Amino acid sequence: MQELQARFKTITEDPSLSFSQKARALSLEAENSLAYPELDEDTARALEERVICDMYEGHAPFKPRYVMPDYSVVLKKGSEFLELEPAQTLDEAINSLMIAYHHVPSVTNMPVFLGHLDDLLLPYCDGVSEEALYSKIKLFWRYLDRVLPDAFMHANIGPSDNQVARAILKVDSELKQVAPNLTFIWDPEVSSDEIFQMACDSIIECSKPHIANHPVHQPIFDSAGYGIASCYNALPLCGGASTLTRINLYEVAKRSVSVEDFFQNVLPRYVDLNFRLTQVRVNHLFEKSRFFESFLVKEGWIAKDRFTAMFGIFAMAEAVNELQEKAGVAGRYGHDDAANSLGHRISAALAEAVASREMEYVWRGRAMLHSQAGLSDDGGCTPGVRIPYGSEPDPVTHIQALAGHHGYYTSGVSEILTLDETIRNNREALSQLVKGAFSLGFREFSANISSNDLVRVTGYMVRLSDIQKFKESGGSRINTTVLGAEASVTGAILDRAPRVIAHEFTRG
Amino acid sequence: MNLPEAKVSKILNFSCVDGPGNRLVLFLQGCNFACLNCHNPHTMALCNHCGDCVPACPTGALSMIGGRVVHDPTRCDECDQCLEVCPINSNPKVFQVTIGEVLELVQRNKPFLNGITVSGGEATTQLKFITALFGVMKQSVSLRDLTCFIDSNGYLPEFAWRSVLPYTDGVMLDIKSFDCDLHCKLTGRTNERVLASARFLHAEGKLHELRYLLIPGMTDVPAEIDRLLDFVLDLSPGLNLRLNAFQHHGVRGEAQDWPAAEKDRVEEIASQLRRGGLSNVTTPAVYI
Known part of the structure; x- marks a missing residue:
């Protein structure tokens, strides 16, 4: 008991934790002081x-690892428990979702699934101008990032091409926030080429959205459908996953x-x-x-x-x-x-x-x-x-x-593919890569655009050995240029990293 | 049928810098220019089997067999020592490919491809191979929707362009400089044929992109930029113009002492060209 109290004390006095992080750490310690299920x-x-x-x-375990609510229930019927009426307007719908998210637990205590936002919000968009929709989504996005700062909190859009999906892609690539994470569900029978290209362009801007291959996912689930949550988990909608356990194949x-x-x-x-x-x-x-x-x-x-x-x-x-x-x-x-x-x-x-x-x-x-x-x-x-x-x-x-x-x-x-930055000048290359991957049966496509050693510059090859030598020999002016270019591209995200963390990656 | 084979220094399955979309790229060995600023000097010459590289290989991937240098890719760890010691700017790792081998590779990668590009070296030094390859692709039911592009220094004469253009969707063409003396100094050749190629390809609707390398104090001086602007305006203000920035990697000899092009200066020139009326000027995504 003394040992446990010492751990509690260390947490409450830890200068590196915010008060909410302390509360979370204390609750984990308390849970883990209980005996493990037999x-x-x-x-x-x-x-x-x-x-x-x-x-x-x-x-x-007193809550499922991933909860995937059917949020259309609270929008259409309201909630007796939360004392919410059915939503009548777009503002009410967004407001109800913001409230709902706070009552959905997961392994991180934050919601990992925000719903198929275009399906949820489209019924409330009649008569809403493009500008009004854009500014409402922008405020919504700011709220999600600042109040629920977990990179595993995941919104879904698509497969249809619609004004909400377009507004979300636009806002997401402008704000370049770590949260929420975003999946665009792609179906070649339904998704237009324009919305698919918008999604690919957005990947180049901010490494989001992930693209899910609907024709591969859909037959796995039933008519209630599925959602993509957290780190590319495809799970039954109106349910989720109780647990995630895993085998270390190397061991x-x-x-x-x-x-x-x-x-x-x-x-x-x-x-x-x-x-x-x-x-x-x-x-x-x-x-x-x-x-x-x-x-x-x-x-x-x-x-x-x-x-x-x-x-x-x-x-x-x-x-x-x-x-x-x-x-x-x-x-x-x-x-x-x-x-x-x-x-x-x-x-x-x-x-x-x-x-x-x-x-x-x-x-x-x-x-x-x-x-x-x-x-x-x-x-x-x-x-x-x-x-x-x-x-x-x-x-x-x-x-x-x-x-x-x-x-x-x-x-x-x-799965994350790392693509070098030269793809910024050739967006068509990325969309072709996604289509190629899906034609071979890829379930999801995620890409990270970053500087890496395999950079090629227009019209000629960069040999790895050259880059190696180049790095060894110093070349301070150019190194600075490279670092500067990197910082300007990724800086906005790096600055934010300490506040917005991927809770799921840390052990409880 | 007796189809030509190609000497290839490298094949890339994925490239987003060699034409529209994702392209499979064949880098053909051999060049008819000798640019001081070449970033890939080891692609210039064909191997003369002198054998100087054989003892330089630390992994024993090179050997002399029957008077020829033979490269064993399974023992090679890509350290590139052989390229360092080569006295003639060649590469013992160059390999021979047949049209059939290229087609097989293209077929396998097809779901990922918008097309293929032949680059170099100077690709057109192996023009017969290109013509045959593109010709077969354009006749193939399963491959003819892929576009076929050439990356060239433009030294090819008009009559030769005419032989390959029926099968070619576009050409990316480099102009090294507008001042003929400077062009001679940089490349060892004059630029009349290059400028003529640009005009001819544009007239034929096949000039996909012009490329211009900015070398500080040489090709980025006001007189050169003015002529570049006039030249492109004369062809079409909407032509794709890609500005490249001289950097040091791979460069040998005196060009190692030249200053690298800085991003600010490149962007300034791009702005100037846009103000001058050009609507499709691209600058490098990275400086390395």
Whole structure:
């Protein structure tokens, strides 16, 4: 008890935390001072060794990890609990959403899903001028960033081309805020070329939105649909995900003597243990927490039977390289066809395992496989099925290497392509890249535009060795120019980073 | 059919700086200019198999076999020592490709591509290959919607342009300078043919973009910028004009001592050209 009190004291006196961060840290400490839901010995050991991982969600799950409300309920019917009338005007609709967000929990205590904003707001836009809509969205966006500063808070727009989606893309690329995050849902049958190009242009401005491939996502879900939340999680709408647990595939590979041992024995063992961990945590949420007695369920924002369990994996790259080494072959993940095929085989095995395991209290009785983006302290392990940072091949080769995975990860693949800044002068190149990726089955497309070593300048190649030499030799004037250019491009975001953080990346 | 093959120094699957949209780029080896400011001097000459690079390779990727330098890509770690020691600005890593190999690659990458571009070196030194490749692509049902572009220094004479233009969608053309003496000093050649190519390609509707490299104190002086403005105005005020900024990477010899073009100066010149009536002037996205 004294030790616990000492930790509480340290938190309350920590000069680096704001008062709200202190309150959050104190609540996490309190939750984690409780006993963990009872695990069998094998599962507990695997968790202790971090071969499987609970994302440090806390010892007493009393809220789902991701809540994906159907916000149209509060707009159309109002809320008895919140004493809200149905919205009649655009101002009332936005105001109701701003209120609603505060009552939607998640793993970070902030909402991770803001709804399909164009579908939600369009019914209130009759007679609203373009200018008025633009300024209302701008204030709304400012509110979200300042009051709910979590980069995992995610808004959805599309697939239709409409005035709300256009206003949001315009405001988002102008403000370049970290929050909210944004996904444009693309459907070639529905989305116009103009709105698709607007979304691509916006990526060049602010690395947002992410683009979701609707024809790939849609068949996974039912008529109630889905939403994209947080770090590219595709989840049932009017529900969400109770938990996210994950397997460190590198640790599994290290514990295998050969490729066959990995597939026959070790992977199935840890898949089983991760399922046990997941079920225990889901059971606690459903049987002990009383979360589903909330007004959110009573009023129909969410339904108790629409919460999935996300079955995550990460460190695919390290796992494949480890297994390749054990097999005595040289090819590396992302660069070699045989290594890439081994990766695809692992994904197929995982998908098969997830499809055949029945789970209780889980939407449709099955978990959903997820390529998980990582925590801030996953030292040495690459997120999900990504190719390790710094060793990525060119974007086309990169996409071709990973496309084979995407079909398996029904609850999302977190993948970010880094594109160099020269793409700013050629927007068509980006839209073609997105279309190419989607034609190969990419589920989501996220790109980061940044200076990197692979910069090419008009009409000639920059050799890596040149850049290396150049850096070694100093060349202060130009280095300053490069730094200056970088700062002007990314500065606005960097300045903001300390205030707006991605809460989900930090351990609880 | 006996189709020509190409000597290639590099193939890129993804490029957003070599024409409209994303392009597959073939960098063909060999150039008929010898620009002091060349950023890729190792693309100038064809290998004469002197063998000087073989002992310089730290990973043993180069060897002499039957009097020829042979490169083993699996042992190469791209340190580029071989390029450093090459006495003639060539590259032992150059490889031969057939039309069929290029088509296969283009087919595989097609979902990602708006088209292909041949660059260099000076691509038109291998004109027969380009003509054959573009000709086959334009006849192919599955590839003919891809555009075919050439990146050139413009030294090719008009009659030769005529042979490839029926299969070519656009040309990006470099003008190194307007003053003929300066052009000679920079490139080793005079500029009449370059200027004639620009006019001819524009008249044929194939000049996609003019490019002009700003070298401080040489090509960025008022007299040159005035002539650049007049030249483009005479063709079309709406022509795409891309200003490039001289930087040091890759450069050898005396040009290493020239000052690099600074962003402020480049933007100032761009503004001046826009005020002069040009509507499509682009400046570099990065300075490196």
